[in-house]
Amino acid sequence: MLVHLANVLLSGVFHASILFLVAAGLQVVFGVQRIFNLACGSFYALGAYVGVSFVQASVQAGLPPGLFVLALVAGGLCVAVVGPVVERGLLRFVYDRDETFQLLLTFAVVLMLEDVIRMLWGTSPLSTGGLYLLYGQLKVLGVTVPVYNLIVIGASLLIALLIGYMLARTKFGRIIRAAADNREMSEALGVDMRRVYVRVFTLGTLLGTVGGALVIPATAAMTEMGIELIVEAFAVVVIGGLGSMRGAFVGALVVGVLRSIAISTYPELEMLLIYLIVIAVLVLKPRGLFGGAAA
């Protein structure tokens, strides 16, 4: 029983760590730019596809397969270049427009990126073959866990800590928090909001693309994989509170672990349970568990 519980929790945490990266990208952008970026799911998908290509290229170039994680991270980082392109090319024109308009625009980006993926990689699911199994398994609390899952969980935690550190301790973090809190005041104090927006949006994109690249060995890249995740990420930010990083962390854990428990107990409730929690949060604490806190 205990072993099973540990198994359920570990698989829930694995799912949560992926969700966190996507939700964190959503949060950081919303926190500062006040745009609910639906395209964060597409960045995740894009990261996954580029990850597959980078791994294939690196194996062909003679990099030892054991180092494929480096290729993945490199792929995720490189493709984050779409972030500034989307921000400068599209989003900056709609900062002063209605929210629905912004939402529509990011949804348009979702559709465009799906087409781009289809053009570049085709429609068949892509995967990195058996690399997922390369690192073997570990026994944790009596449960057999793929080591790669632990790497993903570890990477997600590390990224969470880095973001936490950046927001709390660095100058850029302070500027982000200030901008999230009061945009006019920050500008009056000499913050170049244009640069802040580009950097924040790139950071948000990066979280998605690196997340997608990291997860790909454990799964397969499919064109619509981002849309599937954005729905869950939406639940995460509602539970955690829009714009809050801590909210993304806790929300992802809640959604990931509850989903896992539901699948093991009442599989029919898999999605329903999450939305029950969402409704409960909306009724009892409309701003989410960590709502109101800046970035």
Added chain:
Amino acid sequence: METNRRDFLKGIGAAATGGALGFPAVVRAQTRKGIPAEPVKIGLLAIRAGVAAPVGAAGQRGVEWWAERVNKAGGILGRKAELVLEEESSPKDTVERFRKLALQTKVDVIVGGISTAVGLALGPVAEELAMLWLSWDATTQKGVEETMPKPKFAFRSVDNEVEAIGGAILTAKYFKGVKTIAGINNDYSYGRDCWDAFQAVLKRYTPDVKPVLDLWPKLGVTDFTSHIAAIQQAKPDLLMTSFWSGDTTILLKQAAAVGLFKSMKGCFTTGGGVHDSLKKSFTPEGLVLGYNSMYFNYAGASALQKQFVREYKAKHGEYPPYECDHGYFTVESYRAGVEKAYKAAGEWPSKEQVAKALEGIQVESLSGKRSWREDHVQMCNFFQGITTHKSEFDFVTIDPVEVLPTTKIMKPSTSTKLYEWINATFPLKS
């Protein structure tokens, strides 16, 4: 790279012209009295986005390959076949495109349709517009019940649950002693009907078999670690799934990472749809795996299938999945139907006449002989077998290959009650 519609039409046009240049004598010889000179327009509905996009692409490729060949050989009764591509998406939008093809483009026949939700919407429209519609994979079933018992113009795919019935027969044959089973199926009609039919047939062979877990992930889920944890806890003797897209790949990979199939058997009724992504490195030997109506590596394949597989691999860099065969069959049967009806009518036949001619017709498709039953349902063979690593490919294949004809694994008419038929039919005598 995807071809867009213009390139696509250009390509077919070029193939047609090339054919005409290559075989002028054949073309002239085949021009007949009462045959219009302009090309036959064939409307094509193919899914191009989402989980089923590879399926749509495969069906389209099967039809394109057919069109090139037929046009090279002089067309249908001397008329060139011209393909007009439209996208299959939601039922509502697809119905609009179907209407456009029928009323505006004025096509002679429409082939395609993969989703049964779309099929349910297209069937009545085909009847209303008196438009011949030959479905690839879509049925007009609501659950396991037929909604269109006596169609005139709509021809639909095999019953949705057929592969699950085949999977249950092979489970009983190859995995003796299975007492507890778990199912993981997509949370929609196809997944639910497959799981129910699988259990019903298996119970006829092994009356004391007990379901211990049924999981219902949505279509498009990319992480099954939690589902696998639940399966590990339930410890079934066998896991059954009707997954047919990339989720098959993901499930197998994540199962391999915890050694799931070391302690249980597996029946993947439809996973052959993504066969070349099922790499040996994570897909074990000894699973039941179904390839629907065409198995690319079948030793008993016809010369036609062998040629198709070879050319498909050369052109697309992968081995063809079954949907190519559905696509090819629909257009090839249309050609045969037109020629048959022409013999009786002495002129280019009307849609009614072609529909009549199609009832009971048998043609050679990629996978061998296939036919339309009198009540407008596809008849074919299903290929399932036991996964093996013994091949030159980096993905699994099956050996032995079991050929399951729809005459055995599908109920004999659309009005037959599925579960009454299962109880009366199984276990099969032979």
